[in-house]
Amino acid sequence: MLPLSARRSAVRPSRLATAAATIGIAVALGTTGCGAGQISQTANQLPAVNGANVNIDALQLRDVQILYPEKDAPTVFGNGGPFELAFVVANADQTAYYRLKEIKPEKGSVEFVEGSDSAARVIAPGQALSSGTPVGSVRDSEKTVTAELTGAGDTVAAGLTTDLTFVFEKRESNGSWVPAGETTVQTPVDAGADLERQDVARNAEPTFYNQHHGEGDHGESEGGASEAGHEEGGGH
Missing domain, CATH: 2.60.40.1890 (PCu(A)C copper chaperone)
Structure with missing residues (x-):
């Protein structure tokens, strides 16, 4: 069996080689990732427009x-x-x-x-x-x-x-x-420039919008939901 000093000498080169290999892989991956990023940014750029x-x-x-x-x-x-x-x-x-x-x-x-x-x-x-x-x-x-x-x-x-x-x-x-x-x-x-924010999802069809937006049906449905919630709360 090798003495402790000899075993340490044998292990040290192996650790150095592993560390060097790890650093080399990291550098290679970093270089590849950077290059890929540059290619995607230049090849796939589109104008900053909405149309x-x-x-x-x-x-x-x-x-x-x-x-x-x-x-x-x-x-x-x-x-x-x-x-x-x-x-x-x-x-x-x-x-x-x-x-x-x-x-x-x-x-x-x-x-x-x-x-x-x-x-x-x-x-x-x-x-x-x-x-x-x-x-x-x-x-x-x-x-x-x-x-x-x-x-x-x-x-x-x-x-x-x-x-x-x-x-x-x-x-x-x-x-x-x-x-x-x-x-x-x-x-x-x-x-458009100034559209009112709508937090409640609604049908996007214009016919639905013209018939129901701003009419009493929406308020009644909300009121019904509130009443239902009140009754449930009363039950507790």
């Missing part, structure tokens, strides 16, 4: 949303509009010209109140076309239009999305316009 983002060919649709009505919102939602649309379409191609032909909603129709002339909706190479300005956003586009959705029925409601299909054309070398494809965007409703 939807979609790409089609060289066109980039950004911040697509339905603006919350500034006046008499319950009536506007009940009538299915008119709702102003907000979006930015950027042309990333450096030579091709595109044109926004039309926007097709799930129900109703979209009219270009400003930009009804198709020439006003042409997007030059490296340029952008925008409509509407959401709360807290800044639009810096050379070309602007105003698009309104009407007759949407109950397909538009706060907290839900509705499908808007953007249809585009592309200009050929001879000056003619040909189809350039279309894309359907699941479009949310902008929250």
Whole structure:
């Protein structure tokens, strides 16, 4: 049997080797984690906007949303509009010209109140076309239009999305316009600037909201709950 000093000498190198291996693994994992974090942060970054983002060919649709009505919102939602649309379409191609032909909603129709002339909706190479300005956003586009959705029925409601299909054309070398494809965007409703906080969950359908929000039924149900609680308390 080895003396105590010899055993300590034999154990010391083993402990040093284990510690060195542990430090090496930790450094390797730390380096890998840092690199992975950097890749995910740069590769998956999206603009800090509330709307939807979609790409089609060289066109980039950004911040697509339905603006919350500034006046008499319950009536506007009940009538299915008119709702102003907000979006930015950027042309990333450096030579091709595109044109926004039309926007097709799930129900109703979209009219270009400003930009009804198709020439006003042409997007030059490296340029952008925008409509509407959401709360807290800044639009810096050379070309602007105003698009309104009407007759949407109950397909538009706060907290839900509705499908808007953007249809585009592309200009050929001879000056003619040909189809350039279309894309359907699941479009949310902008929250607006000053919405009253609702701590009690309710049905998001606009018909339910118009019929029951603020009416006596809600108060009666709360009163009934209080009475029930009082009776239970009396039983104790």
